Amino acid sequence: MDAIRWRAAAAGDAAALANLFASSEAVAAVELETSAERIRSRLAHPGLDLDRYTTIGLGPDGSAAAYAEVCDMGVAADALRLRLTRAIRPDIGDEVDSHLHSWLLEKAGRLHRERAPELDAILGTRCGDSQQTLSSRLTDAGFEPTWRKVDxxxxxxxxxxxxxxxxxxxxxxxxxxxxxxxxxxxxxxxxxxxxxxxxxxxxxxxxxxxxxxxxxxxxxxxxxxxxxxxxxxxxxxxxxxxxxxxxxxxxxxxxxxxxxxxxxxxxxxxxxxxxxxxxxxxxxxxxxxxxxxxxxxxxxxxxxxxxxxxxxxxxxxxxxxxxx
Missing domain, CATH: 3.40.630.30 (Gcn5-related N-acetyltransferase (GNAT))
Known part of the structure; x- marks a missing residue:
């Protein structure tokens, strides 16, 4: 954790995130984008404030080791929908995942209060079939399985x-x-x-x-x-x-x-x-x-x-x- 340097993500990080997402997908497939073009589109989403609601962790060699974001996906059925995304390089320890988990929950609560405090908010996130630790962490935080996507x-x-x-x-x-x-x-x-x-x-x-x-x-x-x-x-x-x-x-x-x-x-x-x-x-x-x-x-x-x-x-x- 001490070796990770954190900062907000930028549009120029698309290529680095493509490598990170590909390595994360190889271990737990949750349909993250793995091309720089698609990631540039993700980072340009109008509901995503890069400066305030993204974080990218850089390893000692400067490569992307971890990433998280909270994105405003709009209002429907009288609820604000917030997408929580995380990706971690397979060789990074659980301490980083725990840090991102806390960061995501804190940022999601803040975004809810800023954008639509008068509405309920629905936080949505993905968990791969092999991510048992993450599944337990999410369940302990009040998340419930809504459905399962199959390829x-x-x-x-x-x-x-x-x-x-x-x-x-x-x-x-x-x-x-x-x-x-x-x-x-x-x-x-x-x-x-x-x-x-x-x-x-x-x-x-x-x-x-x-x-x-x-x-x-x-x-x-x-x-x-x-x-x-x-x-x-x-x-x-x-x-x-x-x-x-x-x-x-x-x-x-x-x-x-x-x-x-x-x-x-x-x-x-x-x-x-x-x-x-x-x-x-x-x-x-x-x-x-x-x-x-x-x-x-x-x-x-x-x-x-x-x-x-x-x-x-x-x-x-x-x-x-x-x-x-």
Whole structure:
């Protein structure tokens, strides 16, 4: 711990954090970004104050040994959502993790008081399957497992799945820029009930998927209503990890509440798989909520299999000021 030098993170730390995140992911996969491009987008998130709510620990050689952040992910369902992230190099001792744990809790409480003290806050964080010490630490601090994310992969050499029929009043079309704002609004509607999902404004939406250089508009699709609104969507990106450069990732799949249970997710994902195969990708990956048995069943029918990698999402609620 004494050998670690702490300071706030800066945009120029993206490459160093890419190395740190990759080494952390190799031990406990929680889907941290491992490319400098994606980390630059993370550090530019409008809800992240780099000077006050990030900390990076530098080892004696100047390399990044640890990192933590508290990010304001917006308000939904009358609660402020705060994302807590940590990454530690595998050779660093438990004392550093304990320090980051305390730092995150203190900063989360402060950010809650600054941004929306009149609302409850939901703290959300990820814990890898192998991180038993961290899991105990979080549980002792009042966090509870909310769901578990599982990693799934589709080998594109398998036959294309049969599409589900599309409701006659909708049409499935490739993503175009003119649908960007409507897809953003559909995203926030589709994920509004998910306690740890980001509530995106225009700026953070561009850093979420469609504004990334890895975004694949030709393998992303929207279901459009007669009024030219977006009822459902699938957004696909190219995997920027060097070890998975032939993989595409279904970044998010969502259906607005009023259009659910009509087979739209199946049709959209099937179209994305077809487009990825046409564009020379070998595999398609996604993250699924293990508690959503219907979604898991759908993905299995479409040819996805679980890889055995996964992580838990844990949340803790902080009461608004004056509430008990």
């Amino acid at each position: 799934m992969v589709h080998d594109l050499n398998t036959p294309r799945p049969t599409d589900a029929p599309t409701p006659p009043e909708l049409v499935i079309v490739p993503f175009e820029t003119r649908y960007d704002e409507r897809t953003w609004r559909a995203h926030n509607d589709a994920y509004a009930a998910s306690p740890s999902a980001a509530v995106l404004d225009r700026e953070s939406w561009q850093q979420h998927a469609t504004g990334l250089s890895s975004f694949l508009p030709g393998a992303s699709f929207v279901a459009v209503t007669p009024e030219d609104d977006v009822a459902a969507f699938v957004l696909t990106v190219r995997d920027t990890d060097d070890d998975r450069r032939n993989d595409a990732v279904l970044e998010c799949v969502g259906t607005r509440v009023a259009w659910r249970r009509r087979g739209l997710a199946r049709t959209l994902v099937a179209e994305a798989l077809r487009a990825c195969r046409t564009n020379g990708f070998e595999r398609v990956r996604l993250q699924a909520d293990s508690a959503n048995s219907a979604a898991i069943e759908l993905y299995v029918k479409l040819g996805f299999i679980e890889t055995g990698r996964g992580y838990s999402v844990l949340t803790r609620r902080l009461k608004a000021s004056g509430n008990t």
